[in-house]
Amino acid sequence: MIRLTTPITEAQARQLKVGDEVLLNGKVVLSRDMGHKYMKEHKPEWLKPILEGIVIYHCGPVVKKNEDGTWSFVAAGPTTSIREEPYQADVIDTYQVRGVIGKGGMGKKTSEGLVKTGAVYLHATGGAGSLLAAQVKRVVDVHMLEEFGSPEAFWVIEVEDFPVVVTMDSHGGSLHEAVLATAQERAKALMEK
Amino acid sequence: MAECTIPNMTTADVVESKSVLPAGFKADMANLKGLDLTTPVLELIRRTSTRMPQDIIDALVKGRDAEEEGSRAFNTLNDMVKNILLADGHVTPLCQDTGTVLFWVRHPYGVSQKAVKAQVREAVKEATKKVWLRPNCVESLSGKNSGNNMDPFHEGHPILHFEEWDKPEIEISLMLKGGGCENVGAQYRLPDVTIGAGRDIKGVRKAIIDAVVKAQGQGCSPGILGVAIGGDRVSGYEHSKEQILRKLGVPNPDPKMDAFEKEIVADLNTLGIGPMGYGGNTTVLGVHMEEMYRHPASFYVSISYMCWSSRRRTMTISSMGEVSFD
Ligand code: SF4
Numbered sequence: 001m002i003r004l005t006t007p008i009t010e011a012q013a014r015q016l017k018v019g020d021e022v023l024l025n026g027k028v029v030l031s032r033d034m035g036h037k038y039m040k041e042h043k044p045e046w047l048k049p050i051l052e053g054i055v056i057y058h059c060g061p062v063v064k065k066n067e068d069g070t071w072s073f074v075a076a077g078p079t080t081s082i083r084e085e086p087y088q089a090d091v092i093d094t095y096q097v098r099g100v101i102g103k104g105g106m107g108k109k110t111s112e113g114l115v116k117t118g119a120v121y122l123h124a125t126g127g128a129g130s131l132l133a134a135q136v137k138r139v140v141d142v143h144m145l146e147e148f149g150s151p152e153a154f155w156v157i158e159v160e161d162f163p164v165v166v167t168m169d170s171h172g173g174s175l176h177e178a179v180l181a182t183a184q185e186r187a188k189a190l191m192e193k
Numbered sequence: 194m195a196e197c198t199i200p201n202m203t204t205a206d207v208v209e210s211k212s213v214l215p216a217g218f219k220a221d222m223a224n225l226k227g228l229d230l231t232t233p234v235l236e237l238i239r240r241t242s243t244r245m246p247q248d249i250i251d252a253l254v255k256g257r258d259a260e261e262e263g264s265r266a267f268n269t270l271n272d273m274v275k276n277i278l279l280a281d282g283h284v285t286p287l288c289q290d291t292g293t294v295l296f297w298v299r300h301p302y303g304v305s306q307k308a309v310k311a312q313v314r315e316a317v318k319e320a321t322k323k324v325w326l327r328p329n330c331v332e333s334l335s336g337k338n339s340g341n342n343m344d345p346f347h348e349g350h351p352i353l354h355f356e357e358w359d360k361p362e363i364e365i366s367l368m369l370k371g372g373g374c375e376n377v378g379a380q381y382r383l384p385d386v387t388i389g390a391g392r393d394i395k396g397v398r399k400a401i402i403d404a405v406v407k408a409q410g411q412g413c414s415p416g417i418l419g420v421a422i423g424g425d426r427v428s429g430y431e432h433s434k435e436q437i438l439r440k441l442g443v444p445n446p447d448p449k450m451d452a453f454e455k456e457i458v459a460d461l462n463t464l465g466i467g468p469m470g471y472g473g474n475t476t477v478l479g480v481h482m483e484e485m486y487r488h489p490a491s492f493y494v495s496i497s498y499m500c501w502s503s504r505r506r507t508m509t510i511s512s513m514g515e516v517s518f519d
Contacts (some may be wrong), residue, residue, distance in 0.1 A: 059289065074285045074286065080411055104470065125269055125469055126288075127288045129280070130276050130280040130285055130286070149337075179467070179471070182465045187402050191388070191389070191398075191399050
């Protein structure tokens, strides 16, 4: 088990390998479909200091506004990452992001981006919304809440020992590809049965 | 890290004590025209979003215990069980994606579907305010979120299916179906040369295997598959989704389909996809099949994939107005 705290350096990111179990600490920024499209198409400058060395989390949380005006995360598991495939590599490079948390893994373009920039894809357990929300210690800030709505906004949170697995690394490795290849092989045999 | 969480859910009386229904609540079934189901439906949503059905818990635990202790598959299934207990204890959604909200309403003659629809919509709005549902209804092209789960055209969301039946009671089933797993559903038109599937049970089997391989972990495996053979494109998908309402372990009433289901589950679990696609022996928890009739020229296999977070519940309102949940 590796403990990592954001901001992460390129060297730290490059040390991670497929299969590593990581407990993540520090700042994480949520973004999904609308945010990624926006980042790729507009490359907003104001996001640069917020994202550098940070980890992006593909998540549309269930949030609750407390009486004192602060926010709490009620459920916050990962959403399917492949939808961000057209945008991810660019976003990682533009903003020097060191990691992306999501589920289901990503494609070739992102994999190449991870190699180029020095970043990793971190897999969280999908559907474990309550378990993962319990690791969110504080909601630091939120951007574009009005424009995007709560599931799509850029939530800046602080996490503690947030459990993830490296399933794509900066050396071109991918657990998803390995599992897919095994499954396809087996499927061939099953279909002939 | 080899810890084994024991799934102790809150007891029935604790669940009752958190109910939004007043103690001893009875629906006024003597006056079907004036019937108000808003609060019972709100309670149905609360229980569906925050409490996992027991048959799913049992299947996850069984899957976990069959994986090698301490393996990624084992740990992941254990995290799923932990998550179920947390959501139940805190009365918070099991998953942040509270899904497309789908209702099946079966009712006796005399119930106004229009009134029930309005009450269901009220309950969904209220449940969204209470954060048992996430606002999950957006305008297709702009992506603009309506904020309260309401589709202003009363068509897309929430989705209601009505059926009038001969029984005196009302039965409302609710399913919260996540977007991730909905996206890996598939419809095959047989024959399908790309997978070598003909118009027979073998072809159906190939379609199912192909869909599960393509889905990998992306629908949050281990999944539950609802499969309809036949129908048209719409009814096929509709029926495939209804199959997911059946409890795991309840045999298919059609013995031919029942045998097929058992066999295909065993086969799919040798694909090595495992929980979340990390590898392992627990790829599906169940496959539920239905054979429909079809047009002679069409042969569809419609597959709905439900994630491990299979949130479904049925509420029955007896002819005496008593409300029960299963
Ligand atoms: S597919 Fe995964 S993320 Fe989506 S509702 Fe199901 S468990 Fe949640």
